[in-house]
Amino acid sequence: xxxxxxxxxxxxxxxxxxxxxxxxxxxxxxxxxxxxxxxxxxxxxxxxxxxxxxxxxxxxxxxxxxxxxxxxxxxxxxxxxxxxxxxxxxxxxxxxxxxxxxxxxxxxxxxxxxxxx
Amino acid sequence: xxxxxxxxxxxxxxxxxxxxxxxxxxxxxxxxxxxxxxxxxxxxxxxxxxxxxxxxxxxxxxxxxxxxxxxxxxxxxxxxxxxxxxxxxxxxxxxxxxxxxxxxxxxxxxxxxx
Numbered sequence: 001x002x003x004x005x006x007x008x009x010x011x012x013x014x015x016x017x018x019x020x021x022x023x024x025x026x027x028x029x030x031x032x033x034x035x036x037x038x039x040x041x042x043x044x045x046x047x048x049x050x051x052x053x054x055x056x057x058x059x060x061x062x063x064x065x066x067x068x069x070x071x072x073x074x075x076x077x078x079x080x081x082x083x084x085x086x087x088x089x090x091x092x093x094x095x096x097x098x099x100x101x102x103x104x105x106x107x108x109x110x111x112x113x114x115x116x117x
Numbered sequence: 118x119x120x121x122x123x124x125x126x127x128x129x130x131x132x133x134x135x136x137x138x139x140x141x142x143x144x145x146x147x148x149x150x151x152x153x154x155x156x157x158x159x160x161x162x163x164x165x166x167x168x169x170x171x172x173x174x175x176x177x178x179x180x181x182x183x184x185x186x187x188x189x190x191x192x193x194x195x196x197x198x199x200x201x202x203x204x205x206x207x208x209x210x211x212x213x214x215x216x217x218x219x220x221x222x223x224x225x226x227x228x229x230x231x
Binding site for chain 1: 121123125151159160161162163166205207212214216217218219220221222223224
């Protein structure tokens, strides 16, 4: 399978616990995105990497959220001290970006669904 | 004002009819526009992209763009039950930090009635 893979697919945790999600993008893609999606809403941008550099973080991303892409390949998204409002689907996507306003397609993984009790 | 606006629906269309989905956007400098389809419980997948004013056809799908009106639409001809899904409009632009950013609308839920 050469698509974007995410792990775990489902995570149930208690409020206050830390959780970490992993994303493995398509191997030749240099851009990696994290989005969050709640029921009835479209994906909301969280953060974006070009290679290993985190170029942008949304204002939606509080200090409890941190993302890394240490070698420009896989990425992790960690949420510390989870809150019930963090319950959502966390989507990872990758693309082969060539230039600003590149029109490359985003390839999404199947997502990691987080439920905070 | 939201950056990308869509009617959330649900939109019900009889099988075989034309489904029309609409989207407006606020950033006048946006240059690239996309329609993603998302089945329930699945991730979004790209079905159409359009970059210049006018119509772009791909099989049963036609995307229409009017940059002056900041309006994008998707027409689905000969609607099939398998077209039942949420359709997300996405607009490419540049963030305040100068990075390319894809912004999604809330999606329109489409149901094709057999």
